[in-house]
Amino acid sequence: MKAAFIREHGGLDRLKVEHVPEPEPSEDEVVLDVRSAGLNHLDIWVRKGRSGLKLSEPHILGSDAAGIVAAAGAKVSAVTVGDEVILNPGLSCGRCEYCNRGEQSECTSFGIVGLSSQGTFAEQVAVPARNVFPKPSHMSFNEAGAFVLAYLTAWRMLMMRARLRPGQTVLIHGIGGGVALCALQLAKLAGAEVIVTSSSDEKLDRADKIGADHKINYRTVDDVAQCVKDITSGAGVDIAVDTVGAATWPIDFSAVRRGGKVVICGVTSDAEAVTNLRALYWNQLTIMGSTMGSNEDFRQMVKAVTTAKLRPILDSVSPLENVTDAMGKMEAAEQFGKIALQVST
Numbered sequence: 001m002k003a004a005f006i007r008e009h010g011g012l013d014r015l016k017v018e019h020v021p022e023p024e025p026s027e028d029e030v031v032l033d034v035r036s037a038g039l040n041h042l043d044i045w046v047r048k049g050r051s052g053l054k055l056s057e058p059h060i061l062g063s064d065a066a067g068i069v070a071a072a073g074a075k076v077s078a079v080t081v082g083d084e085v086i087l088n089p090g091l092s093c094g095r096c097e098y099c100n101r102g103e104q105s106e107c108t109s110f111g112i113v114g115l116s117s118q119g120t121f122a123e124q125v126a127v128p129a130r131n132v133f134p135k136p137s138h139m140s141f142n143e144a145g146a147f148v149l150a151y152l153t154a155w156r157m158l159m160m161r162a163r164l165r166p167g168q169t170v171l172i173h174g175i176g177g178g179v180a181l182c183a184l185q186l187a188k189l190a191g192a193e194v195i196v197t198s199s200s201d202e203k204l205d206r207a208d209k210i211g212a213d214h215k216i217n218y219r220t221v222d223d224v225a226q227c228v229k230d231i232t233s234g235a236g237v238d239i240a241v242d243t244v245g246a247a248t249w250p251i252d253f254s255a256v257r258r259g260g261k262v263v264i265c266g267v268t269s270d271a272e273a274v275t276n277l278r279a280l281y282w283n284q285l286t287i288m289g290s291t292m293g294s295n296e297d298f299r300q301m302v303k304a305v306t307t308a309k310l311r312p313i314l315d316s317v318s319p320l321e322n323v324t325d326a327m328g329k330m331e332a333a334e335q336f337g338k339i340a341l342q343v344s345t
């Protein structure tokens with residue numbers, strides 16, 4: 001089968017698209033015929049080696065996927081060959097104290113398809129049967145293959161960690177990124193007032209059409225936090241959603257209101273940042289980290305997305321062979337929304 005993989009960590013030139021052996025399902029796994037697989041920033045970290053992954057063999061990238069069940073292991077009963085499915089890429093042990101508590105993304109051996117196992121940028125992938133779920137019928141395969149990781153991450157950040165309530169104000173940095181856009185859609189669905197930032201007026205215009213209430217071009221203003229204060233009558237926002245890291249972290253502590261929350265799920269800039277501790281204690285702020293989501297987060301997110309018929313914003317659809325260009329576009333932050341790799345039709 002055709003697959004996009006790396007043999008060693010490094011730049012875009014390390015990506016190969018070649019034929020590799022097809023996977024066999026173990027007794028509790030299914031093999032998917034991948035129709036479409038969405039890119040995530042995680043794929044860049046895995047390729048570069050910053051994820052901590054040690055390579056022992058050619059490693060297929062990719063965490064998101066939608067496809068059709070092609071084969072099922074002997075112990076699989078809940079999924080049938082021919083089912084149209086999406087993948088929850090979170091891998092948990094099911095036995096540790098965190099899993100027993102229902103917090104699978106806090107599992108002591110938590111992993112992600114494409115990070116800790118062979119990924120989805122391939123014509124086939126073997127995954128645990130308990131990780132596949134029916135494809136939402138209102139989505140195309142390219143939409144369904146690009147929505148789980150970003151929506152699940154945004155859902156847990158906003159709904160479970162920051163406990164967003166209707167009428168609250170939310171600041172989202174770097175609108176255009178997958179998680180940032182999902183956070184915008186979900187925050188609007190929840191009845192929040194949303195401020196977004198970008199360096200691109202074009203991206204801000206597109207965010208406006210998706211429902212962003214206020215737009216800040218951080219390249220053309222002196223002080224993003226002051227703009228946020230001005231928009232919120234001097235108070236600041238209830239929640240800052242950070243997917244950027246070092247570049248935006250200092251802004252968060254000036255832009256959230258007293259008693260506000262800063263929630264971060266990843267970094268597209270540096271991971272080491274300066275924290276204004278005086279603002280943290282004096283304004284009684286709460287900092288929260290968030291990774292992926294639990295099985296219950298996933299269930300609630302899929303239900304909410306399906307009921308509201310939300311669709312991921314697709315930047316583009318590329319054939320698997322063009323994975324290098326697609327990943328280069330994401331690395332340069334030129335995308336607006338998810339980039340889907342169409343693996344088969």
Ligand SMILES: [Zn+2]
Nearest residue numbers: 093096099107
């Ligand atoms: Zn566990």
